[in-house]
Amino acid sequence: MAEYIHASGGPIFHIGRYILMIKRCFTRPERAAMYWKETLRQMSNIGVGSVMIIILISFFIGAVSAVQFAYNLSGSMVPMYYVGYVVKESLILELAPTISGLILAGKVGSNLSSELGTMRLTEQIDALEIMGVNTISYLIGPKLAAAITMIPILVVISAITGIFGGLVAGDLTGYVSSVDFTQGILMNFVAKNIYIMLTKAAVFGFLLTSISCYQGFYAYGSSIEIGKASTRAVVLSSIMVLIADFVLAWLLLN
Amino acid sequence: MIEVKDVRKAFGTQEVLKGISVLFEAGKNNLIIGKSGSGKTVLLKCIVGLLTPTDGHIFFDGKDYVAMGMNDKNEIRRELGMLFQGGALFDSLTVEENVRFPLDMFTKMPMSEKKDRVNEVLKRVNLVNANAKYPSQLSGGMQKRTGIARAIVMNPKYLFCDEPNSGLDPQTSIVIDELIMEITEEYQITTITNTHDMNSVITNGDKIIFLHEGSKHWEGDKVSLFESDNKELIDFIFASDFLKEARDARHDRLISKLSK
Numbered sequence: 282m283a284e285y286i287h288a289s290g291g292p293i294f295h296i297g298r299y300i301l302m303i304k305r306c307f308t309r310p311e312r313a314a315m316y317w318k319e320t321l322r323q324m325s326n327i328g329v330g331s332v333m334i335i336i337l338i339s340f341f342i343g344a345v346s347a348v349q350f351a352y353n354l355s356g357s358m359v360p361m362y363y364v365g366y367v368v369k370e371s372l373i374l375e376l377a378p379t380i381s382g383l384i385l386a387g388k389v390g391s392n393l394s395s396e397l398g399t400m401r402l403t404e405q406i407d408a409l410e411i412m413g414v415n416t417i418s419y420l421i422g423p424k425l426a427a428a429i430t431m432i433p434i435l436v437v438i439s440a441i442t443g444i445f446g447g448l449v450a451g452d453l454t455g456y457v458s459s460v461d462f463t464q465g466i467l468m469n470f471v472a473k474n475i476y477i478m479l480t481k482a483a484v485f486g487f488l489l490t491s492i493s494c495y496q497g498f499y500a501y502g503s504s505i506e507i508g509k510a511s512t513r514a515v516v517l518s519s520i521m522v523l524i525a526d527f528v529l530a531w532l533l534l535n
Numbered sequence: 536m537i538e539v540k541d542v543r544k545a546f547g548t549q550e551v552l553k554g555i556s557v558l559f560e561a562g563k564n565n566l567i568i569g570k571s572g573s574g575k576t577v578l579l580k581c582i583v584g585l586l587t588p589t590d591g592h593i594f595f596d597g598k599d600y601v602a603m604g605m606n607d608k609n610e611i612r613r614e615l616g617m618l619f620q621g622g623a624l625f626d627s628l629t630v631e632e633n634v635r636f637p638l639d640m641f642t643k644m645p646m647s648e649k650k651d652r653v654n655e656v657l658k659r660v661n662l663v664n665a666n667a668k669y670p671s672q673l674s675g676g677m678q679k680r681t682g683i684a685r686a687i688v689m690n691p692k693y694l695f696c697d698e699p700n701s702g703l704d705p706q707t708s709i710v711i712d713e714l715i716m717e718i719t720e721e722y723q724i725t726t727i728t729n730t731h732d733m734n735s736v737i738t739n740g741d742k743i744i745f746l747h748e749g750s751k752h753w754e755g756d757k758v759s760l761f762e763s764d765n766k767e768l769i770d771f772i773f774a775s776d777f778l779k780e781a782r783d784a785r786h787d788r789l790i791s792k793l794s795k
Contacts, residue, residue: 405623413641
């Protein structure tokens with residue numbers, strides 16, 4: 282194992298090692314109860330720990346979207362309840378999953394990467410290996426499971442909060458009344474969009490968690506390297522979230 | 536018993552271990568000594584399986600550890616305990632949870648039995664009333680003792696200690712050395728300690744291997760250590776002129792004391 286940590290190579294090497302890491306996440310656990318306990322801990326870290334920032338940012342994104350769209354519509358022939366409709370659709374299809382993905386790439390990604398990097402540096406991962414624990418499966422598997430479960434929930438919270446933010450902002454600024462905004466929210470509901478939102482959330486959760494864990498798990502050297510690994514985790518996760526966003530939009534909307 | 540047979544390890548073109556062969560006997564405290572960069576840690580990591588030797592074999596009671604598959608390796612690993620230089624305690628777990636971790640992961644013992652076992656080993660390493668503390672709340676010596684407790688909680692056949700005294704004051708170092716020695720004798724385990732602390736050598740050196748630039752330069756016990764005429768070994772032990780003069784002046788007395 283340690284050879285793989287000290288090894289370095291080009292993109293093909295990293296992609297290969299990343300795929301092998303993902304494969305090892307799905308090996309049979311030594312004791313399911315311990316993995317379950319760790320998954321619950323990670324669900325709390327990733328999910329509960331990120332609720333407040335998701336609510337805060339989503340509220341203002343919804344509010345800004347409503348105000349700017351209402352500004353664009355003012356003076357046109359388009360009825361103002363369309364503000365509610367557009368805010369709802371843009372949040373469900375794009376803003377809630379993508380903005381949440383990017384926020385979580387920063388918050389959760391750097392956290393996971395530095396947690397694993399520190400465990401590597403302080404020989405905690407070596408200690409687990411010597412005990413005979415499948416370290417990748419035990420340390421990364423529960424994080425992936427927690428992210429794939431909790432990030433869609435966070436994205437739903439984000440969409441609801443964003444729409445609420447739009448409603449409050451429209452009403453407060455006087456651009457669009459809460460009655461008109463609500464009418465817009467309720468019009469033309471497409472269930473498939475919710476499915477797309479949840480699919481995006483699960484894929485983003487998988488990508489940002491696995492990439493960050495990869496960076497942290499294979500970090501070695503000094504604390505400076507852990508900082509660099511965290512930066513790489515955030516940058517690569519963000520880029521992959523945006524690429525996946527495009528690919529999913531293309532695949533799922535066609 | 537652990538047998539290391541012609542083990543070589545290279546990182547790229549740099550050969551760190553140059554064909555080391557040695558037999559570590561059961562129930563004895565085996566020490567690997569040598570200067571920084573002599574290959575001690577790499578040898579220890581090869582033995583426990585954190586590094587794979589470039590060439591050579593490592594036998595645990597006759598079973599070739601290098602050649603075996605991951606599942607068989609994991610079986611052997613459950614018979615190993617290791618004390619790391621920095622303790623390597625899990626930050627998010629309390630002392631009790633740290634020590635209980637191998638029991639939680641690999642046994643089906645009821646919780647009450649596990650707690651009894653944890654309290655037994657914590658008492659054995661003289662660490663009482665610390666069960667609920669986190670590693671960050673412990674002193675260096677307490678962290679080492681927690682590490683030893685975690686290493687012996689599964690009744691290992693082999694105990695590995697990487698620089699057990701690093702970062703400790705001389706008095707605490709002696710306490711840790713004595714603890715390792717007592718545990719080795721009490722549980723009749725094969726202990727391999729990697730150190731450059733001369734107090735450890737004098738206290739715990741049932742068998743001593745001296746590494747120099749990746750090769751085994753000398754092998755013996757704590758008595759023969761001071762009678763050796765190996766230049767590198769003498770330079771390592773008596774690093775200063777003061778110590779060399781002290782050795783020359785009190786050589787006979789020192790040997791007779793160690794022989795007792």
